[in-house]
Amino acid sequence: MTAPHTFALVDCNNFYVSCERLFRPDLRQRPVIVLSNNDGCVVSRSAEAKALGIGMAVPAYQIRHIIERENVVVFSSNYTLYADISSRVMATLESFADAMEIYSIDEAFLDFSSMGAGARGEAFARHIQQTVARHTGIQVSIGIAPTKTLAKLANLAAKKYPATGGVVDLRDPERQHKLLKLVAASDVWNVGRRTSRKLEVTGIETAWQLACADPVQMRKRFSITVSRAVHELNGVSCYELTDVRATRRQVLCSRSFGSPVTNLESLELAVSEYASRAAEKLREEGLLAGVVSVFVRTNQHNSHVPQYSNSATGELLHPTADTRHILERSLALLRAIWKDRYQYVKAGVWLAELQPQASYQHGLFEDAEARSRSQSLMAALDHINRRGEHIWFAAKGAGMDRHMRREHVSPASTTRWADIPKAQAK
DNA sequence: TCTGGGGTCCTAGGACCC
DNA sequence: TCTGGGGTCCTAGGACCC
Numbered sequence: 001m002t003a004p005h006t007f008a009l010v011d012c013n014n015f016y017v018s019c020e021r022l023f024r025p026d027l028r029q030r031p032v033i034v035l036s037n038n039d040g041c042v043v044s045r046s047a048e049a050k051a052l053g054i055g056m057a058v059p060a061y062q063i064r065h066i067i068e069r070e071n072v073v074v075f076s077s078n079y080t081l082y083a084d085i086s087s088r089v090m091a092t093l094e095s096f097a098d099a100m101e102i103y104s105i106d107e108a109f110l111d112f113s114s115m116g117a118g119a120r121g122e123a124f125a126r127h128i129q130q131t132v133a134r135h136t137g138i139q140v141s142i143g144i145a146p147t148k149t150l151a152k153l154a155n156l157a158a159k160k161y162p163a164t165g166g167v168v169d170l171r172d173p174e175r176q177h178k179l180l181k182l183v184a185a186s187d188v189w190n191v192g193r194r195t196s197r198k199l200e201v202t203g204i205e206t207a208w209q210l211a212c213a214d215p216v217q218m219r220k221r222f223s224i225t226v227s228r229a230v231h232e233l234n235g236v237s238c239y240e241l242t243d244v245r246a247t248r249r250q251v252l253c254s255r256s257f258g259s260p261v262t263n264l265e266s267l268e269l270a271v272s273e274y275a276s277r278a279a280e281k282l283r284e285e286g287l288l289a290g291v292v293s294v295f296v297r298t299n300q301h302n303s304h305v306p307q308y309s310n311s312a313t314g315e316l317l318h319p320t321a322d323t324r325h326i327l328e329r330s331l332a333l334l335r336a337i338w339k340d341r342y343q344y345v346k347a348g349v350w351l352a353e354l355q356p357q358a359s360y361q362h363g364l365f366e367d368a369e370a371r372s373r374s375q376s377l378m379a380a381l382d383h384i385n386r387r388g389e390h391i392w393f394a395a396k397g398a399g400m401d402r403h404m405r406r407e408h409v410s411p412a413s414t415t416r417w418a419d420i421p422k423a424q425a426k
Numbered sequence: 427t428c429t430g431g432g433g434t435c436c437t438a439g440g441a442c443c444c
Numbered sequence: 445t446c447t448g449g450g451g452t453c454c455t456a457g458g459a460c461c462c
Contacts, residue, residue: 036430043430043462059429077430104433104462192460223436225460252432301429313455348431405428 005237006112006120009151010093013139015106016044019085020075020410022137032073035060038256039076039405076409092135096128101241111241125167145170148239149232152189180208190225253278254348258405261344274349275330279323283378288319288360290353292326294333299345310337318366322374
């Protein structure tokens with residue numbers, strides 16, 4: 001018999017808001033929110049903002065009255081800052097377990113399985129909490145359990161009930177049952193809005209009822225995902241720790257426009273930008289792409305406007321990370337799906353069939369010399385762009401970012417010299 | 427007027443093969 | 445005229461996550 005798993009899910013509290021507050025301690029008791037790109041939706045809220053009834057993912061314009069009446073502090077998202085703080089948090093967490101999976105910018109699963117019983121309980125979790133806070137200023141919540149799904153729920157409880165001090169150890173079955181009866185089925189990991197509505201029809205409303213369901217029946221009536229959720233709620237682990245970076249399947253770069261775009265030239269400009277950025281991401285991770293897709297769409301939220309949405313996919317001649325090849329193919333694909341007389345609000349570029357550059361065997365008819373020249377050119381390009389003196393290929397222009405709304409952005413406090421706060425000398 | 431961006435996994439159905 | 449069955453692979457789209 002194999003030893004039972006122990007997973008810890010560590011999740012940063014109100015992550016983006018917490019990052020902003022690091023440099024604005026004056027905002028500690030104030031309601032603060034962070035908006036998505038284009039200042040579109042709410043993506044992070046302080047406890048005070050949640051208390052005002054501001055929901056997650058709510059469009060900003062719908063809560064304008066609350067913002068004004070309650071004097072809510074609003075930030076545009078500053079991903080450079082958040083990524084930087086995130087990597088500091090993750091570096092700290094890494095030292096506490098043999099294996100770790102970075103699940104998102106503000107969450108990581110730690111594997112406590114191989115650690116001694118004493119070194120994986122509540123006291124150890126509090127030690128992790130304190131260390132992260134001391135190193136980064138960020139508060140985290142920690143849920144401990146025998147499956148990832150239960151660890152997620154433990155984390156939810158740690159956030160929901162202040163008396164826990166942000167740590168819940170859910171290894172004890174009695175405690176599991178108690179919690180499952182308190183939370184809704186829709187709070188379970190991988191049970192989204194769609195599935196929870198269907199579950200309700202069959203009389204399943206709480207996590208406990210879901211846990212009591214027959215996994216074989218759930219597999220038949222719903223999906224393998226729901227059946228796994230049932231197993232995991234019963235302490236049977238279906239999801240192992242995975243190395244996300246090593247298995248990455250796609251690279252996507254897309255953006256909504258600040259205002260609708262009607263002419264091909266503007267779309268070409270946007271797609272060029274996204275293709276360039278996607279190619280850069282490929283190179284950052286040492287990958288090559290075999291396939292590229294381009295998509296465009298009109299505003300699906302506005303029913304008064306003619307709707308059009310389309311995508312096109314094409315193979316690259318050889319697997320490549322060369323901006324020029326990806327750009328050329330992307331623009332050809334865009335022209336194939338572009339139609340006149342529509343108001344476009346979004347476009348994007350996908351790269352797929354990725355493989356590590358290191359293991360790539362080039363084809364018989366491929367020009368090895370050209371490939372080596374391409375790599376040198378791309379390396380030079382990346383070097384210059386990292387210095388902040390952006391250069392680009394002719395098609396790219398000065399970029400669509402000019403059109404993006406970003407009215408409340410904070411300074412790049414930790415990544416740009418000029419923006420680093422200065423200590424006052426007395 | 428104003429509704430994000432970047433991912434993964436699963437499924438159904440079609441093409442194709444023997 | 446009658447017109448199988450089983451398998452694999454691929455793709456588009458859906459559901460979900462943060």
